[in-house]
Amino acid sequence: MKIGELSEKSHYPAKTIRYYEDIGLLDRPTRDVNGYRNYDNSALQQLQFIRNSQAAGLKLKEIIQILDIRKEGQIPCKHVRQLLSRRLEEVTSRLDELQKAKEDLERLMAYADSFDQMSCDEELVCTILNRIK
Amino acid sequence: MKIGELSEKSHYPAKTIRYYEDIGLLDRPTRDVNGYRNYDNSALQQLQFIRNSQAAGLKLKEIIQILDIRKEGQIPCKHVRQLLSRRLEEVTSRLDELQKAKEDLERLMAYADSFDQMSCDEELVCTILNRIK
DNA sequence: ATCAATGTTCCAGTTAACTGGAATGTCAAG
DNA sequence: CTTGACATTCCAGTTAACTGGAACATTGAT
Numbered sequence: 001m002k003i004g005e006l007s008e009k010s011h012y013p014a015k016t017i018r019y020y021e022d023i024g025l026l027d028r029p030t031r032d033v034n035g036y037r038n039y040d041n042s043a044l045q046q047l048q049f050i051r052n053s054q055a056a057g058l059k060l061k062e063i064i065q066i067l068d069i070r071k072e073g074q075i076p077c078k079h080v081r082q083l084l085s086r087r088l089e090e091v092t093s094r095l096d097e098l099q100k101a102k103e104d105l106e107r108l109m110a111y112a113d114s115f116d117q118m119s120c121d122e123e124l125v126c127t128i129l130n131r132i133k
Numbered sequence: 134m135k136i137g138e139l140s141e142k143s144h145y146p147a148k149t150i151r152y153y154e155d156i157g158l159l160d161r162p163t164r165d166v167n168g169y170r171n172y173d174n175s176a177l178q179q180l181q182f183i184r185n186s187q188a189a190g191l192k193l194k195e196i197i198q199i200l201d202i203r204k205e206g207q208i209p210c211k212h213v214r215q216l217l218s219r220r221l222e223e224v225t226s227r228l229d230e231l232q233k234a235k236e237d238l239e240r241l242m243a244y245a246d247s248f249d250q251m252s253c254d255e256e257l258v259c260t261i262l263n264r265i266k
Numbered sequence: 267a268t269c270a271a272t273g274t275t276c277c278a279g280t281t282a283a284c285t286g287g288a289a290t291g292t293c294a295a296g
Numbered sequence: 297c298t299t300g301a302c303a304t305t306c307c308a309g310t311t312a313a314c315t316g317g318a319a320c321a322t323t324g325a326t
Contacts, residue, residue, distance in 0.1 A: 056238060
């Protein structure tokens with residue numbers, strides 16, 4: 001199939017498919033006589049795998065690594081586990097940060113609601129924001 | 134005070150202070166005869182305000198807006214409330230996303246732990262990641 | 267006199283994952 | 297035969313918030 005069809009089926013823009021090829025994420029397909037890329041279903045599978053991996057929060061570089069391990073005939077399970085575990089830590093600590101940020105923001109909003117709006121004439125730019133500490 | 138001193142007191146690198154001036158976030162200070170920047174305490178206060186605003190998750194452009202409103206003699210409370218409320222929404226929805234991502238990752242990890250590692254020889258690159266859907 | 271530290275400007279690079287656009291080629295339909 | 301859709305390559309731009317480095321001036325201390 002040509003790139004347009006693969007694009008439709010995979011829901012990745014053609015531009016992105018070419019980009020993935022450039023960075024070594026997607027295998028180079030064969031070419032028709034006219035130079036057009038000619039994909040088979042394995043390309044679609046790869047793109048689905050890429051989508052799954054992205055959904056798990058992996059970076060393109062990490063996905064390339066997994067694919068490379070496979071290409072060397074190795075089983076990437078162990079590496080994938082490592083990546084997922086690192087990612088889980090990232091997500092967890094980011095969750096904590098955001099939770100704290102949320103509480104701060106709610107406190108700020110509550111203050112903003114409570115106070116007499118016109119009493120704010122300080123040199124400190126904004127009484128609300130300066131209460132975040 | 135010179136930029137080095139302001140840098141120490143504010144805990145912002147001198148480079149960043151100059152950058153903030155470039156993008157219109159920090160007022161241009163007066164200059165000494167030699168061309169060196171000469172700051173007073175208000176610069177320090179502004180940097181503290183900037184730090185507070187960043188801590189609330191505001192973008193530099195948004196902080197510039199707040200400062201601009203102040204410079205026009207207006208009270209930025211209403212605008213700040215708006216920004217904070219938008220930010221709170223962002224944080225909340227990002228929290229939801231991450232929470233879901235965390236659950237997915239935990240599910241994936243549990244699967245990775247449970248399964249017989251050497252039974253993985255598929256063409257689909259990785260059985261673990263392909264279970265995310 | 268010289269040396270290190272600090273200051274200046276200006277330009278370019280970083281990160282990630284694309285996206286836009288120009289210039290050009292190919293193909294199927296009317 | 298021309299038109300429009302689709303294909304190609306290649307280069308550059310996007311976003312955010314800096315950061316690095318070159319080339320140069322100034323200052324304070326020895």
